[in-house]
Amino acid sequence: xxxxxxxxxxxxxxxxxxxxxxxxxxxxxxxxxxxxxxxxxxxxxxxxxxxxxxxxxxxxxxxxxxxxxxxxxxxxxxxxxxxxxxxxxxxxxxxxxxxxxxxxxxxxxxxxxxxxxxxxxxxxxxxxxxxxxxxxxxxxxxxxxxxxxxxxxxxxxxxxxxxxxxxxxxxxxxxxxxxxxxxxxxxxxxxxxxxxxxxxxxxxxxxxxxxxxxxxxxxxxxxxxxxxxxxxxxxxxxxxxxxxxxxxxxxx
Amino acid sequence: xxxxxxxxxxxxxxxxxxxxxxxxxxxxxxxxxxxxxxxxxxxxxxxxxxxxxxxxxxxxxxxxxxxxxxxxxxxxxxxxxxxxxxxxxxxxxxxxxxxxxxxxxxxxxxxxxxxxxxxxxxxxxxxxxxxxxxxxxxxxxxxxxxxxxx
Numbered sequence: 001x002x003x004x005x006x007x008x009x010x011x012x013x014x015x016x017x018x019x020x021x022x023x024x025x026x027x028x029x030x031x032x033x034x035x036x037x038x039x040x041x042x043x044x045x046x047x048x049x050x051x052x053x054x055x056x057x058x059x060x061x062x063x064x065x066x067x068x069x070x071x072x073x074x075x076x077x078x079x080x081x082x083x084x085x086x087x088x089x090x091x092x093x094x095x096x097x098x099x100x101x102x103x104x105x106x107x108x109x110x111x112x113x114x115x116x117x118x119x120x121x122x123x124x125x126x127x128x129x130x131x132x133x134x135x136x137x138x139x140x141x142x143x144x145x146x147x148x149x150x151x152x153x154x155x156x157x158x159x160x161x162x163x164x165x166x167x168x169x170x171x172x173x174x175x176x177x178x179x180x181x182x183x184x185x186x187x188x189x190x191x192x193x194x195x196x197x198x199x200x201x202x203x204x205x206x207x208x209x210x211x212x213x214x215x216x217x218x219x220x221x222x223x224x225x226x227x228x229x230x231x232x233x234x235x236x237x238x239x240x241x242x243x244x245x246x247x248x249x250x251x252x
Numbered sequence: 253x254x255x256x257x258x259x260x261x262x263x264x265x266x267x268x269x270x271x272x273x274x275x276x277x278x279x280x281x282x283x284x285x286x287x288x289x290x291x292x293x294x295x296x297x298x299x300x301x302x303x304x305x306x307x308x309x310x311x312x313x314x315x316x317x318x319x320x321x322x323x324x325x326x327x328x329x330x331x332x333x334x335x336x337x338x339x340x341x342x343x344x345x346x347x348x349x350x351x352x353x354x355x356x357x358x359x360x361x362x363x364x365x366x367x368x369x370x371x372x373x374x375x376x377x378x379x380x381x382x383x384x385x386x387x388x389x390x391x392x393x394x395x396x397x398x399x400x401x402x
Contacts, residue, residue: 005289020299040306043323044314056322067323070312072300092291094281112293113301146284146291159262159269 001112003148005090013082013090013109013148017073023080025069025110026117029150031083038074041067045116045143055118070113082110088152088216093141093175100142100178103149106218107175112145138182149175153216160207167202171217177209335379343372 001023002016012031015023024045043056045068056066071080084090085106093101095115108117120140141147151174158166160180170184183204192198205211260271283294295301304314311323346368353364 001293001295003291003293018295018299021295022300022302038306040310040312041323041327042312042314043320044302044312066326070306091288092286094284094286096281144281146281146286146293157262161272 003092003146009087011084011088011090013084014079015071015081015110016077016079017071018077019073019075022070022072022113023110024113024115025071025082026108027106029082029085029109030069030071031081033071033080034073034078036074036076037078037080038072040070040072042070043067055116082148084109084150086150086152086216086218086221088150088214089155090148090150091155091175091212092146092148094145095141095147096144097142100140101147101175102178102180102182103139103141103147103175104173105137105139107149107151108139108141109148109150111141111147114143114145115141115147116143117141149212151175151212151214152218152221153214156213156215157210158213159210160205162208164207166205166211166213168205168211168213169198169217170201170203171219172213172215173203173205174212174214176205176211179207180209180211181206331383335383339376339379342375346372 001018001021004014004016005011006014017023017037043066045055090109095101095111102120108115118140120138155174160166167185173182176182181204183206184201185204186200187198187202258269258271260269262269285292302314304312304317306312307324309324309327311320311327313320350364350368
């Protein structure tokens with residue numbers, strides 16, 4: 001099978017499947033496909049086809065969903081295309097038994113059958129997990145195969161040496177190798193916490209290993225566009241041109 | 253981007269420093285070749301890693317494994333719930349319209365209510381038929397040849 005990323009701002013991933021080949025996805029990223037691609041649902045992930053209630057529950061908690069969708073070409077070559085939900089990039093990683101990956105909750109787009117998505121608890125403190133901006137849970141990709149990840153905005157990659165640490169706003173953490181240690185710490189100083197505008201927490205990523213950072217935090221994007229969303233009662237913010245335009249349109 | 257150790261520029265392809273080098277050698281998996289925007293993967297004989305086929309509900313059944321009852325029961329439950337919600341919403345709408353006729357029609361409402369109740373039962377029956385048709389259609393689709401079947 002062949003994969004190809006196409007497009008720029010809102011890219012798509014096109015998978016070309018030979019007869020019998022399968023690609024799996026955990027949530028609704030399907031864009032379009034040829035008629036001979038057969039869809040089916042399973043609760044099983046991974047090479048061995050093993051399943052279990054706990055594994056399924058862990059995947060659900062990690063953001064992977066209850067069911068896995070299998071796309072299988074039948075009777076001839078077929079193609080299936082997955083579309084990114086947000087402006088950003090689609091990248092691939094090779095997952096191996098000794099090379100797992102951690103991805104933000106909605107980061108796993110699709111992958112080969114050998115990939116297994118489950119949950120990972122990276123934060124040591126429950127409170128920092130809740131308020132850290134990245135959620136308490138991460139998706140843990142293990143098994144063997146190629147996984148495709150969707151990250152928001154531009155991607156910046158760092159190859160951290162042993163002991164090297166990057167302090168990252170949690171919303172900007174896209175993915176990192178299993179060898180990277182992830183710890184959520186607080187921003188020092190009460191004034192920095194309350195008046196800095198950066199929240200209370202930062203993620204400490206410590207090498208060795210590779211990290212992928214995303215320039216667009218989904219939480220920040222939501223906060224930015226929230227001002228321009230229609231308020232209850234039909235009124236909209238008119239602070240800028242977009243708000244004014246939205247108000248005019250909503251009054252029509 | 254700059255290397256956190258030597259301050260030099262990082263390579264575009266993987267973020268590794270050309271001077272300090274990558275933190276570790278990442279061995280590529282056998283049969284897999286990838287670039288930044290593409291990948292080629294050699295599949296096993298037959299294409300699929302896990303052999304099997306979907307059943308009439310669209311639930312994948314792996315060969316050599318016991319039936320995935322959890323997935324099947326969940327699918328049937330959600331389908332029944334969906335049909336029930338549609339039926340209830342329709343009956344509520346019919347009830348509202350019937351009540352309106354009853355209030356305004358001075359007697360004619362009773363006849364209209366009766367007609368709408370019969371119509372409501374008809375819709376429920378129709379939904380049942382649609383449900384069975386969906387299952388039958390899935391059965392028909394699942395009978396198509398599958399390359400993963402032995």
